[in-house]
Amino acid sequence: MQPAPQSERPDDAAKKAYVLDEQIGYLLRLVNQRHALIFQEHTVLDLTPTQFSAMVRLLDEGECSQNELGRRTAMDVATIKGVVDRLRVKGLVRLRPDPNDRRRTTISVPGPHEDLRATLHAVGRRITRQTLKPLTPAERRTLLRLLAKMV
Amino acid sequence: MQPAPQSERPDDAAKKAYVLDEQIGYLLRLVNQRHALIFQEHTVLDLTPTQFSAMVRLLDEGECSQNELGRRTAMDVATIKGVVDRLRVKGLVRLRPDPNDRRRTTISVPGPHEDLRATLHAVGRRITRQTLKPLTPAERRTLLRLLAKMV
DNA sequence: TCCAATTTATTTGTATGCTAATGGAAGGGC
DNA sequence: GCCCTTCCATTAGCATACAAATAAATTGGA
Structure with missing residues (x-):
């Protein structure tokens, strides 16, 4: 019965319609969902994305305190604690008190690093490649550049 | 003591270094974090991003069943249930059984819609504008286009 | 040296977000 | 008309994610 409501609103010429x-924010959530699926298909050692990030940081940059690892991976102190706990249960990290600072717990990766590091890098490359598959190589570079600009 | 390890690896000419x-995936998480902060600063009625999406869908497209609302907002059945529960507690949605299908619960927004709809659209525009602020207008269009291509 | 501010780690509470399992209801094909 | 499949909603369990509060340890300045 009524005509389209937007034709009655005075701001129509100035504003485009709000399309969710x-x-x-909505697009980021959807793209994240797709990435999480791809990650799950390709991951090793049952690592989740955040666990994977923590392991890569430890292998690439060496052991550190729990809070420092949180800063390296952009995780809240409460979040990194949960991540480290689950990695510890899996036996992927070792915790020991810092002798120089009794507040700190040093997180490290036990055993030889090179094979594990190479494996995680290879898996990470595969996940990135699969996630970016819908884009052309030029578009991939553009997307990563624009995302990095927004952080 | 050792030279840089990458100079010993045979695949160095072919592969670029893996930089987290x-x-x-890592960039998406960081950008999402920033967006979540901005959202929280600007939101109304204490709406979270998913609650906001559900409300906009209901206001823009009309009432529907709970699972249907989940599909409209790309949320799992378990996730949309939690979202609808919290909206119900806030009094922002009404639940009633579907007389034609006893499995279904119809979710609707009580009261007049136009003011609320206009408010949410305005807030949404503000959040999007603030989130995209680091980019030029051309870059914003490009980013949205590339993200949409990846869903 | 001593006190205030900072840092570290933990805990609690809330909100996504997924998988998997369950039970009830509806629908389609025979 | 019956059965098999599908659909709807709920529940339980796991893993992020953040805020806020706490307690212990360290640091820096007066």
Whole structure:
């Protein structure tokens, strides 16, 4: 009965319609969902994305305190604690008190690192490649550049 | 003491180094974190991003069953249930059994819609604008286009 | 040296977000 | 008309993620 409501609103010439599917936050959630699926298909040692990030940081940059690892991986202190706990249960990290600072717990990866490091890098490359598959090589570079600009 | 290890690896000419900060999954998490902060600063009615999406879908497309609302907002059945529960507690949605299908619960927004809808659209625009602020207008269009291509 | 501010780790509470399992209801094909 | 499949909603369990509060240890400045 009524005509389309937007034709009655005075701001129509100035504003485009608000379409949820075109909002950055909504799109980020959807792209994240797809990435999480791909990650799960390709991961090793049952690592989740955050666990994977923590392991890569430890292998690439060496052992550190729990809070420092949180900063290296952009995780809250409460979040990194849970991640480290689950890695410890899996036997992938070792915790020991810092002799120089009794507040700190040093997190390290036991055993030889090179094979594990190479494996994680290879898996990470595969996950990134699969996630970026819908884009052309030029688009991939553009997307990563623009995302990095927004952090 | 050892030379840089990458100079010993045979695949160095073919592969670039794996840098966590340049991986799509890691970047998506960081950008999401920033967006979540901005969202929290600007939101109304204490709506979270998913609650906001559900409300916008209901206001833009009308009432529907709980599972249907989940599909409209790309949420799992378990996730949309939690979201609807919290919206119900806030009094923002009403639940009633579907007389034609006893499996279904119809979710609707009580009261007049136009003001609430206009408010949510305005808030959503503000959040999107603030999130995309580091980019030029052309870059914003590009980013949204590439993200949409990846869903 | 001593006190205030900072840092570290932990805990609690809330909110996604997924898988998997369950039970009830509806629908389609025979 | 019956059965098999599908659909709907709920529940339990696991893993992020953040805020806020706490307690212990360290540090820096007066």
